[in-house]
Amino acid sequence: MNPIESEPQITLRPLTEADATAYFALIDSNRDYFADFDNMPRDKYSTLESVREALVQPSKTRWGMFIGNQLIGSINFKPTDVPEVGEIGYLIAEAFAGKGHTTDAVRKAVKEISDNYKVLVAITNPANDASQRVLVKSGFVFSHKNEGGDQVYRLERS
Numbered sequence: 130m131n132p133i134e135s136e137p138q139i140t141l142r143p144l145t146e147a148d149a150t151a152y153f154a155l156i157d158s159n160r161d162y163f164a165d166f167d168n169m170p171r172d173k174y175s176t177l178e179s180v181r182e183a184l185v186q187p188s189k190t191r192w193g194m195f196i197g198n199q200l201i202g203s204i205n206f207k208p209t210d211v212p213e214v215g216e217i218g219y220l221i222a223e224a225f226a227g228k229g230h231t232t233d234a235v236r237k238a239v240k241e242i243s244d245n246y247k248v249l250v251a252i253t254n255p256a257n258d259a260s261q262r263v264l265v266k267s268g269f270v271f272s273h274k275n276e277g278g279d280q281v282y283r284l285e286r287s
Contacts, residue, residue: 139233141192141241144203148193149181151200155222156180162223166257192241194221194234201225204238208246215246219263227259235267239284249284 144152156163156174174180184191194202202221209216217238221231239249251269253260255278261271269282 138196139230139237140195141204141234141237142195144184144191144193146181146184148200149177149184152184152193152203153177153180155200155202156220159220159222162226163220166254166260190242192234192238194219194230196225196230202231202234204234206238206242209250211248213245213247214250215242215248216250216252217242218251219260231260231263232266235263239267244286247286249286251282251284252279253282255280 153174153176174183183189189205189207191206192204193200194204202219202225204217204219206215206217208214217235219231219235242249249269250272251260251264252275253264255274261280261282264282267284269284272281272283275281
């Protein structure tokens with residue numbers, strides 16, 4: 130896949146094992162920020178080795194969000210157990226949040242996801258208003274609250 134250019138100055142490209150150190154640094158330096166949203170990567174990726182293992186996982190596509198050569202966030206995509214339904218998730222460093230970068234990146238990622246997925250879903254913490262705005266600006270609509278109380282957003286694709 131070729132890099133995906135986006136305004137403002139965002140490039141998406143697949144993350145590889147070679148990006149593990151930068152991705153770990155991104156997570157490690159934003160753990161307190163991610164904790165505000167009960168964001169799983171803060172706990173799940175506690176070591177560089179755990180990040181390396183995640184980046185080579187074949188069941189998930191993970192793009193890095195870059196400004197120049199600086200990794201500022203990531204977008205993940207994985208199939209769900211329901212045919213034709215996929216789930217996206219994302220994170221961005223606190224210093225780059227609220228500037229439109231995530232919205233631009235989500236829109237570009239949605240275009241790159243196979244047309245075999247007719248529905249995309251994203252799950253957000255109910256307190257994460259910024260993430261909900263990203264989803265709405267990217268064409269997702271609120272669907273329901275899941276059993277854990279998180280909000281599920283949905284994007285129907287034709």
